[in-house]
Amino acid sequence: MKRVWRWSAGVAAILLLLVMGLMLSASFWLNAQRDALAVMLSETLGREVSLNGELALDLSLNPTLVAEDVAVANPAWATRANLLELKRLELQLALLPLLDGELVVKRLLLQGGDLMLESTEKQGGNWVFAAGKEAETSAVSSEMRLPGIDKLQLEELRLGYRGGGTTPTILRVKRAEASLSATGELLATAGFEYHSVDLLGRFSGLITAAGISDARLDLKTEQNQLHAELKGEQVTWKVTANSSDELSRLIGAYLPEGASADLQGASRLTRPGVQFFDLKGWLRNLYGFDEFTVADGSVKVTGGRVEVDLNGLLEQRETRLQFSLGEGQQTFAEAANWPLEAGAQTDSDRLTVTGSIIPGDQTVTNLTIGLEGKELSHLPLLEGKLRKTGAFRIDAQMSAEGSQVAFTGINAKFGGSDISGALTLHLDQMVTRIQGGLQTKRLDLAPFFSPKQKPRKVQTGTKKVPQKGLFDMPLEVPWPESLALDLRLSAKQVAGLALPLQKLKGRLKIEGKTVGIGGLQLRLDGVPLRGGLQMKNGEMLTADLTSGPVALEKIASLLGVTDNLSGDLQQIQLRFTGNGGTLGELLAQGELRVEASAEHIIVGKADGSSSLDLAINRVQFASLNGKNVTLNAEGGLWGESFNLQATGPELTALVQGQSSLPVTIKITLGKTQGALSLHFDGASGKLNGPLSFSIHCPSLQTLSKLTGVALPETPAYRLEGEAMASEERVAFSKLRAEVGKSRIVGDLQIGLQGDRPDIRGELRSEVIDLTDLQPFFAGEAQPQEGLPESDWLFSGHSMKLSLLSHFDMNLQLKLPKLVHGNAPVGSMHASVELSAGELHLNPVVVKLDSGGSFKATASANVATTPPQLAVQLKVSGFDYGVLLDRLDVTQDVDGSADFEMDISASGWSLRELAAGLNGHLVLIGSKGHLKNHDLPFKLKDFVGTLLPQMGLKEEPVIELNCLVNRIDFEKGVGYTRSMLIDTTKLTIAGVGEIDLRDETLDMILNPRPKELTLISLTNPVKLEGRLHAPSIKPTKLGALKTIAGVAAGIANPAYLLLAFGDVGVSEENPCLAAVKQTEVAAKARQGVGGLTEEVEADLTNQLDRVGRTIKKVFSPLEQILGLEQKDEIEREKAKAKASPTISPLLEFE
Structure with missing residues (x-):
């Protein structure tokens, strides 16, 4: 002083x-x-x-x-x-x-x-x-x-x-x-501003030469106050803080919103420094801690060291905090760095901090931090917010400058997670902000999602308390609002979820009640996804996710589809936005849109055959503001455009799996339209009640692009009915099919309990109009543009006969009314049985109103390789003239015939079946006539070409007396040894072969006019070349000798009898009677040299009995059939050169 x-x-x-x-x-x-x-x-x-x-x-x-x-x-x-x-x-x-x-x-x-x-x-x-x-x-x-x-x-x-x-x-x-x-008494009052906080203060004390004594200080802000008293060498004080905002500004460091304190204690100046003791009180809402109650504590401050020792309860758990700074040998002003040691110990967790603080203009803190314990969820910040993880350990290096704290070398292990990275904390703001990046090889998210609660047992007599369902649970992420997070995350594998996630990258931001993930990239079971989402706890959720290409093979595997599925969904985009505090509220009020596209999708079989070629331009699934979900799809199927529109239940009802959910579907494929209507159980996915369906189209021709086949123009068709499914069977009822005027109704049932589906039922027609089916058999349809044209009559494409091994069948088909326009045709019924790949049609019966009947049986066995097929057909009293008239084919042909067929073959395609055909065809026709100028174009052209080549003129009307023919097939080659056609003016004998292996024809037609003046003008002709376009030209004797296998039918006349005897026609047929007489002559003369003369005489006698004469039809067959010896052939050649005749093949009486 x-x-x-x-x-x-x-x-x-x-x-x-x-x-x-x-x-x-x-x-x-x-x-x-x-x-x-x-x-x-x-x-x-x-x-x-x-x-x-x-x-x-x-x-x-x-x-x-x-x-x-x-x-x-x-x-x-x-x-x-x-x-x-x-x-x-x-x-x-x-x-x-x-x-x-x-x-x-x-x-x-x-x-x-x-x-x-x-x-x-x-x-x-x-x-x-x-x-x-x-x-x-x-x-x-x-x-x-x-x-x-x-x-x-x-x-x-x-x-x-x-x-x-x-x-x-x-x-x-x-x-x-x-x-x-x-006397030194000082009294002061003041109003001042410190860090934008208004304070009122009052100080009183006594100033003497020794200093200040008996002082009292009171400071107040709007919500905080300090009271201190100095008595002797000891200061007692009390601090009450109720406003974290004011206190943060006063001390120059951020305190979380809502932080408060009530602390008291005493302090004393000591020789080396100052000591605080008898510390008591509490701190609340401080950096995420609800409360820390100080039961006892002390702080010692000297010129070179600070020591803190506090005991109390942290979140109701006994905790001891210890802290020391400085070494004490030097003052803080003298020391170049201040060593630091700190620790916190609870009953199960321990925090250790070691390092130093380097003072200067910019104070630097370098620390090593270790945190370990028995259970991560027991930590004060996380207690009650996580599932149990088990033991954990977290290590890191910390450095701090000013209000910024950086954590590097982070290594955290808990549960199944192993995390590393770096973080930075910003403490100079109202909310502690954490920024940085974390990486992990495996991230286990299971602790962050509440487990599904197990139902509790309810004792008898106790009222059952309803538990909250998934849709009632609050939608929120537990996170203290005093912390803000901004992290870059990457994880090679994410566990703890039902979905397999890999290679996750993104930016996680949490601030207040808002959680956001931006720049999200991940792979969901190998499929790349990108996008982001944002959620505000209890208020709203928005999400935007886009996938990369999705391999359809993977989808097929997940769905259990056995067919080959190739192609990619190019992009799937999901957008959702909604308001609500629970998942149920979000779904009820939100907007969900899912869109996808695919350039090319192929659905094929295991054998490589393609059955579906699909391009999807757009698929959109939407649920808007709680309304019914909709599904719209657009694209192309084998060049034909398609559109699908489906409407389902409300999204909430769909996700909740309610018991009865309605679905309606409309499909447009080109000009074909279809519809489905059904109800299903959301929990089990099973149908409730029958499924109604309908399909209609203006013509089958509209499906030509879809099928790749030139389909004909047909009347409009429609198919409708109901289907009901259970674990045992699928039942179709009220089936109705319409094509033009034709209608078929019936019921089908598909059993599902065996190794294969078992189809059983009955189909009945109200009426079948053959004019509605006529386009299917029209032969003049031209190939569609862009479709290939083939020279083969029989297709080489596989008939997919293997499909018959995939199901069994027992079906009755009844068609009591067959018409052609307004003309009645007849009736038909058939029985179809299929079991273990063996198909039997037995019988198929057709009765014609015009006269005659068809009866057939057929079988196929696809259990063998290749499949085997067999057909037996018998037609009796068939009046083809009346039938052709009623079918509006022509009125210029009449007559009747009998027909028999017994064939078998094996193969996958029609071409393979034809190439291996075995069996025979027999045709016997009686009287009839043809008006040549009114014949259908192809037949008229053929006759018009054939007759001139034979040296005959075209007749306006051909009167047919009879015809007989038999073709025997062996390994795809058909041999005709006994063709005989007789008209009023002409008799024709024919021999040759038809090779179905390459679809070629090699046949001789030998005509014999009944007018003697025309004999010299007729010639035999040869038909050869492809079946669909054979060539017709005259031939000579030498060419006929190359026909293989023709001699058998004439060398043994009994062959002709056997060839036609089992048809069962009347003896009145002149051609058949003539052939039968050859057997009688053959028994009288067994020599080859006299055989032909006997055959000629017998045929002539038989034909004369019905007013017609066949003149020596078989007289040249000795030469035609190649029965003479080699020297005789040479003799005949020499004779022909010496004295040529007009018709060397014919001789006359």
């Missing part, structure tokens, strides 16, 4: 001189001596003082000095020029005490000032003044009392402090008043 006395004595002396001068010359003198006064003040303070403004003096018993623009300079080392800058100073003194050398200040006003206190470790404080001359020469008694100040006023004064080059701390005093008695 000695310096204070010197300063007071010097000021008193100066003021005394001023008073004397002022009394002489007043203010004029003051301003004239302003520089001298400034010099005197500078010498007194040891620091330059500037009086830059006007000086004024009010003379009275309490003279008042007014000075404006006053400045006191700083020492040279300070950061700014002046220690104090003051706009106005008013000093009012008591005059009489001043005459006695006593300084009594009546009033001191400091207005508009700026005082900046600075200190450094080396220079000390800028408020320490050097002793001036006056101080050196003046001797002031140490017993002098303090100057009394009746009233000290501070207005709009800026007080600041800067220590060690740091950012200055600023206190803005709005208005303050204080008084200091001569």
Whole structure:
């Protein structure tokens, strides 16, 4: 206090001189001596003082000095020029005490000032003044009392402090008043602003030469207060903080919203420092902790070390916190770094922190942190928010500068997860922000999702409390609002979910109640996905996900589809937005859209055959604002456009799996339209009640592009019915098929319990109009544009006969009314049985109203390789003339015939079956006639070409007496040995073969006119070439000898009898009767040389009996059939060269 006395004595002396001068010359003198006064003040303070403004003096018993623009300079080392800058100073003194050398200040006003206190470790404080001359020469008694100040006023004064080059701390005093008695009693009140917080303060104490004693301090803000009392060497204090916002600004560090505190304790100055003890109270909502109750604690601070030891309850768990900083050998100012050790211990967890703090202009903290325990979910921040994970350990390196904390080398292991990465914490904001990136080889998300609750057993008599379902659970992610997260994440594998996720990348942001994932990239079972989602707990959810190509083979495998499925869904895009606090509310009010496209999809069989070629332009699944879900699809199927529109139940009902969910489907494929209507059980996926369906199309020709086959133009067709499915069977009822006027109804049932589906039922026709079916058999249809044209009559494409091994069948087909337009045709019924790949049609019976009947049986066995087929057909009394008339084919053909067929073959295609055909065909026709000029085009053209080649003219009407023919097939080659056609003017014998292996024809037709004048003009002709377009040309004897296998039928006449005898026709058929007579002649003459003459005579006699004469039809057969010996052939050739005849093949009686 000695310096204070010197300063007071010097000021008193100066003021005394001023008073004397002022009394002489007043203010004029003051301003004239302003520089001298400034010099005197500078010498007194040891620091330059500037009086830059006007000086004024009010003379009275309490003279008042007014000075404006006053400045006191700083020492040279300070950061700014002046220690104090003051706009106005008013000093009012008591005059009489001043005459006695006593300084009594009546009033001191400091207005508009700026005082900046600075200190450094080396220079000390800028408020320490050097002793001036006056101080050196003046001797002031140490017993002098303090100057009394009746009233000290501070207005709009800026007080600041800067220590060690740091950012200055600023206190803005709005208005303050204080008084200091001569005995040292100080009383002060003030209103000031600190860090934008308004404070009210009151201080009282006693200032003596020994210091301050018996002091009391009260500070208040709007919601916080501090009370402290100094008694002796001990300070007791209490802090109550209810506003984290105000407290954060006051201490210069962020405290979470809602943080509060109530702490009390005592402190004492010790020789090496200060000690805080008897610490008690609580902290709440601090950095995610609900509450930390301090039961006992102490803090020791010395010049080089700080030690903290607190015991209490952290989230109701006994916890001990220990902390030490500095080594104590050096002061904090002297030490280059401050070692740090900290730890927290609970009953199951332990936190250890080691490292150091490096002081300086930018303090740097480097720490090593380790956290381990028995259960991650027991940590205070996570308790009750996670499922159990088991033991865990987290290690990291931490460095901090200012309010930024960085964690590097993070290695965390818990549950099935192994995480590494780096994080940065920003503590200078209202919410602690965590930024960085984490990587993991395996991330187990199971602890972050609540497990499905097991149903509890309810005791008898206890009321059952309904449990919340999935749709009632709140939609939220547990996360403290005091933390904000912004992380880049990557994981090679994600576990804990029902979906297989790999290669996950994204940016996770959590702030407040909002959770967002942006830049999301992952693979779902190998399928790439990208997009993002955002959720606000209890309020809304938005999601946008887009997939890369999805291999349909994988989808087929997941669905259990056995057919080959190739192609990719090019892109699947999902968008969802909705408001609600639960999943049920989101689905009921949200908008969901799923879109996909595919360039090319092929569905084929295991054998490589393709059955479906599909292109999808767009598929969209949508649910808007809780309305019924819709599915729309557009694309092409084998070049034909298709459109599908489906409407289902509400999305909530669909996901909840309600018991009866309606679905309607409309399908358009080109011009074909179909519809389905059904109800199904959402829980089991099974149908509730029958499924109704319908299909209709204007013509089958519209499906030509779809099938790749030139389908004919047909009447409109329609198929409708109902289907009902169960585990045992699928039943079709109310089936109705319509094509034009034709209608078929019936019921079918498909059994599902055996190794194969078993189809059973009965189909009945109300009427079948053959005109509706006629386009299927029209032969003039031209190939469709873009479709290949083949020279083969029999297709080489597989008939997919293997399909017959996939199901069994027992079907009855009844068609009681067959018509052709308005003309009745007949009736038909058939029985179809299929079992284990063996098909039997037995019988197929057709009765014609015009006369005659068809009866056939057929079988196929696809269990063998290749499949085997067999057909037996017998037609009796068939009046083809009436039938052709009623079928509107022609009215210019009439007659009747019998027909028999018994054939078998094996193969996968029609071409293979034809190439291996075995069996025979027999045709016997009776009287009839043909009007040649009205024949169908192809037949008329053939006859018109054939007759001239035989040397005959075309007849307008051909009267048919009879015809017989038998073709025997062996391994695809058919041999005709006994063709006989007789008309009123012509008899034709034919022999040859038909090779179905290459679809070629090699046949001789030998005509014999009944008019002798025409005999010399007729010639045999040869038919050869492809079956669909044979060539017709005359031939000679030598060419006929190359026909293989023709001789058998004539060398043994009994062959002809056997060939036709089993048909069972009347003896009145002249051709058959003539053939039968050959057997009688053959028995009389067995020699080859006389055989032909006998055959000729018998045939002639038989034909003459019905008014017709066949002249020596078989006379040249000896030569035609090649029965003569080699030398005879040579003789015949020589004879032909010597004396040629008009018709060397014919001889006459």
